[in-house]
Each structure stands twice: as structure tokens, then as C-alpha cells.
Amino acid sequence: MMELIGGIITFLGAIFLFLGSLGILRMPDVYNRMQAGTKATTLGSILFFMGICFMESQWIGKLVLLILFIIFTNPVSSHALARAAHKAGIKLADQSVMDELAAKKGEIDD
Numbered sequence: 001m002m003e004l005i006g007g008i009i010t011f012l013g014a015i016f017l018f019l020g021s022l023g024i025l026r027m028p029d030v031y032n033r034m035q036a037g038t039k040a041t042t043l044g045s046i047l048f049f050m051g052i053c054f055m056e057s058q059w060i061g062k063l064v065l066l067i068l069f070i071i072f073t074n075p076v077s078s079h080a081l082a083r084a085a086h087k088a089g090i091k092l093a094d095q096s097v098m099d100e101l102a103a104k105k106g107e108i109d110d
Contacts, residue, residue, distance in 0.1 A: 002054050010051030016044030028093035030085050038078035045070050 023036025049063045049070075086101055 002057075006051045006054030008051070009054060010048055013044045013046070013048030013051055016040050016047060018044075020044060028095055030090055031082055031092060031096075034078050034082050034085075038074050042070060042074045 020037050020040025024033045027033040049067050053060050053063050
């Protein structure tokens with residue numbers, strides 16, 4: 001029974017990882033790609049590792065450490081990359097409505 005639950009959770013994680021990769025391919029600019037990739041892969045990785053925890057109970061300690069590492073590093077690295085891209089002058093897609101960072105710096109009018 002635990003292996004079935006673990007398999008279902010692992011499959012859900014794999015679906016989120018797949019959707020994250022589709023988001024990276026389909027989004028119009030680097031900022032949207034970064035958000036799609038980060039959010040989907042964070043949740044997908046967590047679900048994937050939780051599913052493995054159900055199937056392999058002796059690995060719980062190591063997998064919890066991996067989950068915590070992903071929770072703390074994915075958003076921070078994504079934020080740093082987005083700020084660096086903005087500072088490098090990479091433009092938003094035409095469909096983007098606003099650039100809050102540029103507005104905060106006074107680069108554009110609201």
C-alpha cells in the first residue's frame with residue numbers, strides 16, 4: 001500500500017517537473033521562464049522525493065535534507081538570476097504589463 005501511495009506521489013512530481021520544462025519552452029521571456037521553471041520544479045522535486053520516502057523508508061533522513069535544500073535554494077537562486085538579467089538589460093516580453101523593479105528604481109513612469 002505504501003509503495004502505491006509513493007508511486008502516485010512520485011508520478012505527480014514527475015508531472016510537475018514535465019510541466020516546468022514545458023513552461024521553460026513556452027514562456028515568452030527569461031523572467032517568465034525562470035518563474036515557471038522554479039515554481040514547477042520546486043514542487044515537482046519535493047513531491048518526487050516525498051514519493052520516494054514512502055517507497056524507501058530508510059532514505060527519509062537524506063531525502064528530507066534534499067527537500068529542505070531545494071526549498072531554500074531554488075527561490076533564492078531564481079531571484080538572483082532574475083535580478084542579474086534585469087541589471088544586464090534583458091527586456092521583458094511585449095505582453096508584459098509592468099516592470100516593478102524598473103518603476104521602483106525610477107527608470108520608467110507608472
